[in-house]
Amino acid sequence: MFRFLFAFCLCAARVVHADPAAAPIPPVRFILTFDDGPSLWRSAPTARIVQQLQDNPVTPNIKAVFFVQTAHPAHGGSPAGQALERQSCQQGHLLGVHSGSPRGHIPHPLMSPEELLQSLQQGIRDIEAQCGTQAGVVRPPDWEFNDSTLATYRQAGLAMLQTDVSANDGKIYGWNISLRRRSHMHDALAVVLRAWQAGKLPVVEGVTPVIAAFHDVNPYTATHMTEYLQILVEESKNVGLPLDATPFYTNTEQLRAATLARANGPGYVCDGASRSVTLRERLFGPPEAMTKGCLP
Template sequence: MSRFILPTTAFRRLVGLFVLALAIPSAYAAPVRFLLTFDDGPSLWSSQPTARILAQLADNPVTPGIKAIFFVQTEHESHGGSTEGEALIRAECWAGHRVGVHAGTVEGHIPHTELPSPELARSLQTGRAHLLALCDNVSSLIRPPDWLFDDRTAAVYRSLGMEMLLADVRAFDGKIYGWYASLRRRSNITNELERVRDAIAAGRMPVVDGVTPVVVGFHDTNPYTASHMSEYLQILVEEAAAVGLPLADPPFYTNGRALEHAARLRGERDSYARTEWPTP
């Protein structure tokens, strides 16, 4: 007797839909829209990771014209502190993306928790002023280097009218030790999306303008990410369906103003799917 074996992806999708339906009636489940973010750039490497990512966001088979937020190192000479880096930041703005401060010190990627409050505040003001001098599409959002923050650094952000934005889904592409490939990129994203699904079911994810913004974190300094950005977009869409997450149309933000609005509400509410404040 022959048996029908449900394909793994289809089975996972049915399980995901069942889990979501247990907590959220389908009529009230807002579809997901991915909100892409990139850290650490702009990159001046000869392989031009930042420029290649910009090209793929603009032209890809999933959603042409995707807009993203780039959290940049504004003062480091190998990033935004050079003429070439400034040109890339302008290119991001001209393409309709938003730029925000990641690090505003000449030393670059220093955790904010290691900076005294006055120095941290000065660096963020310097970084924001630098961005405003380059373009109009400057975000009030900030993402701390290495995601290291505490009550003190959060208070500094708020005192400057800035809000922190972390991410719900991480590509885990930020650590580069001479190895740029990602052998588990699909399974990593699947695991992250399953946590998002559970957070939606628990009512921890806010709805903005009829969709559930899901913040995704990449690094535009990673050559592997730059070479496979279009594939990452496809993986996000495929794995969202596989775990039972309904997708908006389009599944990625294509309007810069809508992107910033959704991101700001996420930052103001501190409603992250899986992020907890670090223990002292």
């Protein structure tokens, strides 16, 4: 049977699984994640998001996980991109591997195991060169993975982190405004609520980490990140999902422990609409592996 778990050390973090028969289940705290950056567009979307995470009326000084393209010349493969990576780390954010290849955003199943391993190892080296450390996690471009890529992640010493809730903001060209962002978040959080009530989500250091995915290359997301934070909090309340007094992570090491716990945990909340859909999936359907790793 396909195994989605990775062996790892939680670095002294205490991880338990919520018992649905025991009350109360610890409240939720969101792990914010961002894909595809760092962005060098003229509108400076990555820098704008970093600024809003630091200074917002919901939870100041939020720490997030950025999955970066470390070698692409339009992203982390340039001095300006590397400066953005350093800035993110200096403010307490974590950097994970999205791609370490100069080819950039290539779905991992389309790469040979040898090329993928080289890309992952290069990504790790690039992040450590800018930050001194890296998050220990990888998120595959377009969310696509299979048994072979999972084996290569393990070989590189990385765990895969997907998401429970996605803003569906992966489109960055043309029409990238979400007219359903509030209703979409409401529906996705309602599914999270059912998993939380059933005790299916792991508990880490007294809270239930729930992963939310965005794209820091999307200029609309960058302009409206503070509103997205408000929507997550407000729609959690509207569906009855209890949030911790600090609804987003503000401590880097707590974020690291929660991120690793979820990457090596039982799976993710999958509602069929909680992630972006690629053109290839629209034409040929989602890969079978995309349903693996979902919580039952």
